[in-house]
Structures are given as structure tokens and as C-alpha cells.
Amino acid sequence: MDTQDPSRRPTSGEGAGAKTADVYVEFNGVHKTYDGVTPIVRDLHLTVREGEFLTLLGPSGSGKTTCLMMLAGFEAPSAGAIRIDGRAVDAVPPRKRNIGMVFQNYALFPHMTVGANLAFPLQVRGLDRAAVAERVHRALRLVRLEGFEDRHPNQLSGGQQQRVAIARALVFEPRLVLMDEPLGALDRRLREEMQFEIRRIQRTLGVTVVYVTHDQQEAMAMSDRVAVFNAGRIEQVDSPEVLYEEPRRPFVASFIGDNNLLRGRVAAVDGDTCDVRVGDVVINAFMVTRHEVGDDVVLAVRPERTGLVSEAGTYTNEFVLRVEDMAFLGDHLRVLTNIGGHGFVVKIPNIVGHGGVLAGEGVHIGWATLDCRAMRPPEDESSD
Amino acid sequence: MNAAASVSAPAAVAKRPKRPRGSRLRAAALALPLVAFIVVTFIAPLGTMLVRSVHAPVVADAMSETVALLGDWDGGSLPAEAVFATAARELLKAREDRVIGQVATRVNRVQAGLRSAVTRTARRLRGLQPESWRAAMIETHAAWGEVDTWRALLLAGERYTGRNYLHALDLKRDAAGDIVAQPSEQRIYMALLARTLAVSLAITLLCLLLGYPVAYFIAHAPPGRANWLLLLVLVPFWTSLLVRTTSWIVLLQSQGVVNDLLVLIGLVNDDERLALIYNLNGTLVAMTHVLLPFMVLPLYSVMRTIPATHMSAAASLGAGFGKAFWRVYWPQTLPGVGAGSLLVFILSIGYYITPALVGGRTGQLISNMIAFHMQQSLNWGLAAALGGILLACVVALYLVYDRLVGVERMKLG
CATH class of the missing domain: 1.10.3720.10 (MetI-like)
Structure with missing residues (x-):
């Protein structure tokens, strides 16, 4: 049997197939605290679909690794339940969960050869010698390390060790694989190469992957869906495109890509849009959540969604802003301005028209209502 | 400031190849007291101790001529008069040199009971000028009339001996010189x-x-x-x-x-x-x-x-x-x-x-x-x-x- 054959598992495919598939992992009201007081993970609800590549993204200390460890069974939830394939796993020890795990520093066994490392989970499961050899060989071919059986981990480069760690997590054919910042120790180029590699392997096998990282680009590049963690909570779970285009929380807006966040107060409401007063200006914005006049909101405007106004009336929001500082970055011009007392960054593509932007002068900037999202400010979140 | 840094950096690089030898020598010099200490307090005593286990020069020095004469001896019967005479002379000499006690101890270790034979003979022969040293020596101690005594003297006269190691391994040389096990009650x-x-x-x-x-x-x-x-x-x-x-x-x-x-x-x-x-x-x-x-x-x-x-x-x-x-x-x-x-x-x-x-x-x-x-x-x-x-x-x-x-x-x- 050839693991490279994508037809082996009907659920594998381009990720679109995965989206309609069943729920495979479910976090239901999971709470975790070590000292009984400080919550690490708070009332977490999350589902992972079969065959999906889901990334837990967040800054360090946001609870994402704790979630992974609870899923693997190394930590127990303080409250709530985790289900895998419909079964509650609270009482199942890690070794019986049949979950492949790739650790941050690979955790390859240094006294064993690559072949022995890969054979270990198979021998533990009592497979016979021939079956072990065959599966080890197949797993090594999957990660493109054929012929490395007799090397020791310390004879391999970082990228090769990473591949071995992935092969070892897959060799016993688990349906769920967890990865805890597996690319953190690699340099940038290797990291990007491995991102594609991991994605290729995941698609080939159609295996469900839960991946932890603090690198938003990595999360965007690899995932079907990303769960953005902040302070023990999930702020938003969506595909990378949706997270980028339609952030629902200020934290997501600022964590994924660049965003200008402006605090203001709703002055008027009209359907899905509203007028927000920010300092001495009024900005027309799209409401992500419903707001009434007088509510405090945060506006998010991406620097690259703003443009120079060459003809008044192009945008629903148009202002003449003073250029406080600017930097030429090759493909674009990064301009720091000020709006209503807030610093405001504008990204102007390096095409005709930017020559008129001069420090200390005014610049005519505009953006559309849909590119300006009004959200509840973070303080309100503790009340929901 | 930047310029100063960039000037001093190449200078430091140029100096570097010189440094190791000097600093290595200095580091080695610092270790010298320890090396001397170890040599004096550990290696030297250990060496002399190990040498002592195979080197037993007391009899070989004090009775060199007797041992040399015994070398030509057939070992079957008592040695010739000349050997007795030489042995008597060297025993007396050893007594004068105050090493007779060590000689006696050494011989006694080869064959138990010979200590008194050596010391008594050396004491009693003093001043005598007998016609037959053989008769005189056997008279002072009957052991001199036995072939084994002379064989023991010959063995004790070995300057380098494996006897201590044999002893330590519960072995010994029998009369014929073969290596055999000690009697069981002496195997400790x-x-x-x-x-x-x-x-x-x-x-x-x-x-x-x-x-x-x-x-x-x-x-x-x-x-x-x-x-x-x-x-x-x-x-x-x-x-x-x-x-x-x-x-x-x-x-x-x-x-x-x-x-x-x-x-x-x-x-x-x-x-x-x-x-x-x-x-x-x-x-x-x-x-x-x-x-x-x-x-x-x-x-x-x-x-x-x-x-x-x-x-x-x-x-x-x-x-x-x-x-x-x-x-x-x-x-x-x-x-x-x-x-x-x-x-x-x-x-x-x-x-x-x-x-x-x-x-x-x-x-x-x-x-x-x-x-x-x-x-x-x-x-x-x-x-x-x-x-x-x-x-x-x-x-x-x-x-x-x-x-x-x-x-x-x-x-x-």
C-alpha cells in the first residue's frame, strides 16, 4: 500500500472536503487552572473536523500549548470535557489515545537510530519485524528520508530531525496528530520549506492535525482554520482569509497582519454601518457587532486598505492628514499620520502618485466603510 | 566611536595568533605546583611501593659473594667450605653494618625459622678463626647443615623477585622451583x-x-x-x-x-x-x-x-x-x-x-x-x-x- 496515494482516504483532499466532514475533536467548556485561582484556559469551546488542519495561534502564555497538552493527555482539564471521535477521553492515559505528537524540540531518542526511533511505537504495539520494517520504510519515504534508518539523530540537520519527528508521529497511523511549535528551532528558509512539507504530508494522509504556533504567518500559510488564543480564551476561529478580512475582535485584528486601531464612540447608526467619533473626526464604519449610539467601539483599518485620494468622493471616508514620518520600503511607502489624536499608519503602494507625499505636509487619504470595522473594545469582554 | 571600534578590531585579530602560546605556557606554569605536589606525594611513593614489591636488595647486597658462589652450587648436597667461609665473613660484615636484622627477616620470609640461624650465627662467629667454617657454623646452628637453608639463602639473594606476588596470590615455589598453591590453611x-x-x-x-x-x-x-x-x-x-x-x-x-x-x-x-x-x-x-x-x-x-x-x-x-x-x-x-x-x-x-x-x-x-x-x-x-x-x-x-x-x-x- 502506498501512503502517497491520496485516494487511500476518501476524506483527504483540498481542505474543502474536510470542512464538510464530521467533528473529530471537541473541547466542551474546558477550563484549566494549576493553582485553583489563575485560569490558564477559560471556558473553551472548540471543534476540530476530521481531516482538518487546525492551528492554535496566540502569544506565549495564551493557553494554546496547555490545550494541546490536555488533548494529548499530559494535562487534565480542571473542568469541562474533551471528546475525541465522540468518546470522552478524560480517563484515557496518553499512551492509549493513539495520538501522534511532534514536540517542540523533536524529542527524538538520541540513543536510538532513526529506524529504531520510528520502530519504537510499532514495537510497543506488538507488530512483527517485517511489518515494522515495512512501515518504517514507508514513513521515511513519506518524509523523503529514505536510507536514513541507521543514522543517529545527532548526525542529522535540524530539518532532517524535524522530518524524523514527523515520521515518528505518523508511523503508527494515528488519525490525529498534534504539533507543538515544531518549526520554532529552524531558520526562516527551512521553516518555510517545512511548512509546505507538513501541509503536503497532511493532505497526502488526510490526517487531522492540531498545530500550535505563535507565528501568525505560519498559521496563515498552513491552516484550514486558525483558532486565535488570547489570555486563555479563543477570540475567533476561522479560515485564514476570514480572520484577515473579517476580524471580529480588536485582538484578532491587531494580531493577524497590521491594523490601525482607533478608539471612538458611536455617534449614529444606520443599518450595518455607523458613524464613530474619534477625537475631532467622524468615521463611517461597518459594525461587526451591533452597537447603539453612545457605545464605545474600536475601529480597525488596515494600512494597505487606505489609498491616496486623487478625486474627492472616491471613498466614504476621506481626510487630509499631516504626515508625521515616512519610510520608503521599496514596494511601498509607509506613512505615519495622525487622526483624531491617534497614530495612523498608511501604506501607499509604489506606483504613480506617491511622489506628492512629503513629511510635514498634508496628505489626502481615504478608505471604504467596509474596510473600517467597528468592534467591541476588549474591556467589555470580561462581561460576556 | 564607531571608527575607533573598527580600527581596534583588526588590531585585535592581528594579535590573536600570538596569544595562545604565551597564555598556554602561563597556564601550564600555574599548574606546576600541583604537578610537583602529585609527583612528590603520589607518583613517587606509589612507584617506590610498586618497586618494593619486586625489588628486595638487602640479602643480594649484604651477601653478594655468597649468593654468587651459591649460583654455581649443584643444590644437591651441602655447599663447599669456601661458601661457608664467605657466608660467615659476610654475615659478620652485615652485623657490623647493622643490617643483619634485615637480612635475617628477609631470609626468614623465604623459610620460616631461619631468623635465629642468621642472627645467632652472626653473633657467635665473631672473633672466631676456626679451621672449618662449615663445622663452626653448623655448631652454632644446626640449620646450616641442611640443604634447604642454603637454598633459602639463594632465593633470598634474588635482587628481583616475584615471591611477593606469588604470596599475594596464595602461590609459592616448591623445592624444585615450580609454582604451586599454598597449603589450604595458608590460602588467605x-x-x-x-x-x-x-x-x-x-x-x-x-x-x-x-x-x-x-x-x-x-x-x-x-x-x-x-x-x-x-x-x-x-x-x-x-x-x-x-x-x-x-x-x-x-x-x-x-x-x-x-x-x-x-x-x-x-x-x-x-x-x-x-x-x-x-x-x-x-x-x-x-x-x-x-x-x-x-x-x-x-x-x-x-x-x-x-x-x-x-x-x-x-x-x-x-x-x-x-x-x-x-x-x-x-x-x-x-x-x-x-x-x-x-x-x-x-x-x-x-x-x-x-x-x-x-x-x-x-x-x-x-x-x-x-x-x-x-x-x-x-x-x-x-x-x-x-x-x-x-x-x-x-x-x-x-x-x-x-x-x-x-x-x-x-x-x-
């Missing part, structure tokens, strides 16, 4: 060596058994607690050996704490108190206690380098604790196990004070016998030979270890 050293090795092995295993879980516990405790626990391991280490051994006496003697407790809870009758000390048991318990840190520290230092994720990884791959431990954790601690075991074993086969204090009769080890020959019987040659055999055991062990584990993998802490 091999049995003692065997006991020493067995006791050392037992102590090593005990230390490993007791020390491994302790080291594991400390290595995987949170840093703050680990420091405290390590301190607990080290405090006994800093306490005087004598104090620790004496406290074992307090605990284990027949009127001691342990026996009192056993009697109190009724496990042991008052008149059948256990003999826990002044025997092999005392040696085992006290030495295990004394040597435990030497096992714990290398184990701890190795275990600390094993990432905790290895056991987690093994669990995630489906291994229970037992399998994970034996296949993943234990093999990685082998350098520490090897280092600790080698250290404890080598220290215990040469251990002297503790068995001397709490070992009684059955708990004595070979080093106590060496001490006996150094201090009581004054047979330094034999003591040196026993020491040499001990040293050979240690070296052999080291080579075996190197072969099996590899010395470069050893981690001593």
Missing part, C-alpha cells in the same frame, strides 16, 4: 580478594538501587526543591567519615537504637539481639552510606540533561511507564550508571577506615590486610604486592568499562 589472600570484590560489587549494586530513584527524584524536581534535596545528599558527604561511621555504631550495636527498637516492638528477643555491626553487615551498611553520594551525583548530572519530553514522547507513542523507562530513559542514563558504579566500586575495593572500624573479623577487606602488613608485620614487599594486585584489578575494570561503555561517555558530575 585470594579469599580476601574475592570477598573484597564481592563486597564492593554488593555495595555498588546497593548504591545503584538506592541512589537511582533519589537521583531521578532530584533531577525531575522543580529547581528550588532540587537544590535542597541535593544539599541533603551532600551534607552527609561533608560530615567527617569518622563521625558517620561512629553513628552507625551507635545505631547498629547490640545495645544500639535499631536493636532496642526491634526488641521494643517484639520482633527480636532481648537475649537474641541481632549482630548488625562488627561483621560483614556492618561493613556493607556503613560503606553503602558513605559511598552513596558518589553514585547519586553522576546519575543526577546525567539525568538532568535528559529532556522531560522524552518520557512524554514515549507515552504519546504508546509506551507505558515501564517500557518508556527501560527503552528510553534507562539507556540514556547508562553513562551516569557506569560512572557512578565505577567510582563506587573502585573506592570500595580500596576502602580501609570503615571496614576497620565496623567490620569486625568477617567484614575486613584486602586493604585492611595491606595495612596490617604495612604497620604490624612490616612485610612491606607483600603489602606492596597486594596493593599492586588491587591496582591491577582497578585498571582491568577500567579497561572493561572502556570496552563496554566507552570512557569518553562517562560523566562524573
Whole structure:
């Protein structure tokens, strides 16, 4: 049997197939605290679909690794339940969960050869010698390390060790694989190469992957869906495109890509849009959540969604802003301005028209209502 | 400022090749006092001791002509008159030079009972001018009339001898010069060596058994607690050996704490108190206690380098604790196990004070016998030979270890 054959598992495919598939992992009201007081993970609800590549993204200390460890069974939830394939796993020890795990520093066994490392989970499961050899060989071919059986981990480069760690997590054919910042120790180029590699392997096998990282680009590049963690909570779970285009929380807006966040107060409401007063200006914005006049909101405007106004009336929001500082970055011009007392960054593509932007002068900037999202400010979140 | 930095940087680079030799010489010079100290206090005494085990020049020097004449002797019948005359002259000379006692001791070691033959003869022959030295010597001591006496003199006259080593290995040369075993009632050293090795092995295993879980516990405790626990391991280490051994006496003697407790809870009758000390048991318990840190520290230092994720990884791959431990954790601690075991074993086969204090009769080890020959019987040659055999055991062990584990993998802490 050839693991490279994508037809082996009907659920594998381009990720679109995965989206309609069943729920495979479910976090239901999971709470975790070590000292009984400080919550690490708070009332977490999350589902992972079969065959999906889901990334837990967040800054360090946001609870994402704790979630992974609870899923693997190394930590127990303080409250709530985790289900895998419909079964509650609270009482199942890690070794019986049949979950492949790739650790941050690979955790390859240094006294064993690559072949022995890969054979270990198979021998533990009592497979016979021939079956072990065959599966080890197949797993090594999957990660493109054929012929490395007799090397020791310390004879391999970082990228090769990473591949071995992935092969070892897959060799016993688990349906769920967890990865805890597996690319953190690699340099940038290797990291990007491995991102594609991991994605290729995941698609080939159609295996469900839960991946932890603090690198938003990595999360965007690899995932079907990303769960953005902040302070023990999930702020938003969506595909990378949706997270980028339609952030629902200020934290997501600022964590994924660049965003200008402006605090203001709703002055008027009209359907899905509203007028927000920010300092001495009024900005027309799209409401992500419903707001009434007088509510405090945060506006998010991406620097690259703003443009120079060459003809008044192009945008629903148009202002003449003073250029406080600017930097030429090759493909674009990064301009720091000020709006209503807030610093405001504008990204102007390096095409005709930017020559008129001069420090200390005014610049005519505009953006559309849909590119300006009004959200509840973070303080309100503790009340929901 | 930048310019200054960029100027000084190449200058530093240009200087660099010069530095190592000077600093290396200076560093070597700093080590010289230690080297001298080691040579004077360790290598030189050790060397002379080892030389002493095979080099016995007393008789060869004092009676050189007699020994030379005996070299031509057929060994079947008593030597010729000339030999007697020479022997008498050299014995008298030796008495004048005040080495007759050493000569007598040396000859006596080859054949027991000849001490008086040598000393008495040297005393009585003084001033005599007999016609027949043979008759005169046999008259002063009948031993001179026996062929064996002269054979013993010839053997004692060997400047270099393997006799001490033979003796230490419970062997001897018979009359024909062949190497044979000592009579069974005189075979003590091999049995003692065997006991020493067995006791050392037992102590090593005990230390490993007791020390491994302790080291594991400390290595995987949170840093703050680990420091405290390590301190607990080290405090006994800093306490005087004598104090620790004496406290074992307090605990284990027949009127001691342990026996009192056993009697109190009724496990042991008052008149059948256990003999826990002044025997092999005392040696085992006290030495295990004394040597435990030497096992714990290398184990701890190795275990600390094993990432905790290895056991987690093994669990995630489906291994229970037992399998994970034996296949993943234990093999990685082998350098520490090897280092600790080698250290404890080598220290215990040469251990002297503790068995001397709490070992009684059955708990004595070979080093106590060496001490006996150094201090009581004054047979330094034999003591040196026993020491040499001990040293050979240690070296052999080291080579075996190197072969099996590899010395470069050893981690001593």
C-alpha cells in the first residue's frame, strides 16, 4: 500500500472536503487552572473536523500549548470535557489515545537510530519485524528520508530531525496528530520549506492535525482554520482569509497582519454601518457587532486598505492628514499620520502618485466603510 | 566611536595568533605546583611501593659473594667450605653494618625459622678463626647443615623477585622451583580478594538501587526543591567519615537504637539481639552510606540533561511507564550508571577506615590486610604486592568499562 496515494482516504483532499466532514475533536467548556485561582484556559469551546488542519495561534502564555497538552493527555482539564471521535477521553492515559505528537524540540531518542526511533511505537504495539520494517520504510519515504534508518539523530540537520519527528508521529497511523511549535528551532528558509512539507504530508494522509504556533504567518500559510488564543480564551476561529478580512475582535485584528486601531464612540447608526467619533473626526464604519449610539467601539483599518485620494468622493471616508514620518520600503511607502489624536499608519503602494507625499505636509487619504470595522473594545469582554 | 571600534578590531585579530602560546605556557606554569605536589606525594611513593614489591636488595647486597658462589652450587648436597667461609665473613660484615636484622627477616620470609640461624650465627662467629667454617657454623646452628637453608639463602639473594606476588596470590615455589598453591590453611589472600570484590560489587549494586530513584527524584524536581534535596545528599558527604561511621555504631550495636527498637516492638528477643555491626553487615551498611553520594551525583548530572519530553514522547507513542523507562530513559542514563558504579566500586575495593572500624573479623577487606602488613608485620614487599594486585584489578575494570561503555561517555558530575 502506498501512503502517497491520496485516494487511500476518501476524506483527504483540498481542505474543502474536510470542512464538510464530521467533528473529530471537541473541547466542551474546558477550563484549566494549576493553582485553583489563575485560569490558564477559560471556558473553551472548540471543534476540530476530521481531516482538518487546525492551528492554535496566540502569544506565549495564551493557553494554546496547555490545550494541546490536555488533548494529548499530559494535562487534565480542571473542568469541562474533551471528546475525541465522540468518546470522552478524560480517563484515557496518553499512551492509549493513539495520538501522534511532534514536540517542540523533536524529542527524538538520541540513543536510538532513526529506524529504531520510528520502530519504537510499532514495537510497543506488538507488530512483527517485517511489518515494522515495512512501515518504517514507508514513513521515511513519506518524509523523503529514505536510507536514513541507521543514522543517529545527532548526525542529522535540524530539518532532517524535524522530518524524523514527523515520521515518528505518523508511523503508527494515528488519525490525529498534534504539533507543538515544531518549526520554532529552524531558520526562516527551512521553516518555510517545512511548512509546505507538513501541509503536503497532511493532505497526502488526510490526517487531522492540531498545530500550535505563535507565528501568525505560519498559521496563515498552513491552516484550514486558525483558532486565535488570547489570555486563555479563543477570540475567533476561522479560515485564514476570514480572520484577515473579517476580524471580529480588536485582538484578532491587531494580531493577524497590521491594523490601525482607533478608539471612538458611536455617534449614529444606520443599518450595518455607523458613524464613530474619534477625537475631532467622524468615521463611517461597518459594525461587526451591533452597537447603539453612545457605545464605545474600536475601529480597525488596515494600512494597505487606505489609498491616496486623487478625486474627492472616491471613498466614504476621506481626510487630509499631516504626515508625521515616512519610510520608503521599496514596494511601498509607509506613512505615519495622525487622526483624531491617534497614530495612523498608511501604506501607499509604489506606483504613480506617491511622489506628492512629503513629511510635514498634508496628505489626502481615504478608505471604504467596509474596510473600517467597528468592534467591541476588549474591556467589555470580561462581561460576556 | 564607531571608527575607533573598527580600527581596534583588526588590531585585535592581528594579535590573536600570538596569544595562545604565551597564555598556554602561563597556564601550564600555574599548574606546576600541583604537578610537583602529585609527583612528590603520589607518583613517587606509589612507584617506590610498586618497586618494593619486586625489588628486595638487602640479602643480594649484604651477601653478594655468597649468593654468587651459591649460583654455581649443584643444590644437591651441602655447599663447599669456601661458601661457608664467605657466608660467615659476610654475615659478620652485615652485623657490623647493622643490617643483619634485615637480612635475617628477609631470609626468614623465604623459610620460616631461619631468623635465629642468621642472627645467632652472626653473633657467635665473631672473633672466631676456626679451621672449618662449615663445622663452626653448623655448631652454632644446626640449620646450616641442611640443604634447604642454603637454598633459602639463594632465593633470598634474588635482587628481583616475584615471591611477593606469588604470596599475594596464595602461590609459592616448591623445592624444585615450580609454582604451586599454598597449603589450604595458608590460602588467605585470594579469599580476601574475592570477598573484597564481592563486597564492593554488593555495595555498588546497593548504591545503584538506592541512589537511582533519589537521583531521578532530584533531577525531575522543580529547581528550588532540587537544590535542597541535593544539599541533603551532600551534607552527609561533608560530615567527617569518622563521625558517620561512629553513628552507625551507635545505631547498629547490640545495645544500639535499631536493636532496642526491634526488641521494643517484639520482633527480636532481648537475649537474641541481632549482630548488625562488627561483621560483614556492618561493613556493607556503613560503606553503602558513605559511598552513596558518589553514585547519586553522576546519575543526577546525567539525568538532568535528559529532556522531560522524552518520557512524554514515549507515552504519546504508546509506551507505558515501564517500557518508556527501560527503552528510553534507562539507556540514556547508562553513562551516569557506569560512572557512578565505577567510582563506587573502585573506592570500595580500596576502602580501609570503615571496614576497620565496623567490620569486625568477617567484614575486613584486602586493604585492611595491606595495612596490617604495612604497620604490624612490616612485610612491606607483600603489602606492596597486594596493593599492586588491587591496582591491577582497578585498571582491568577500567579497561572493561572502556570496552563496554566507552570512557569518553562517562560523566562524573
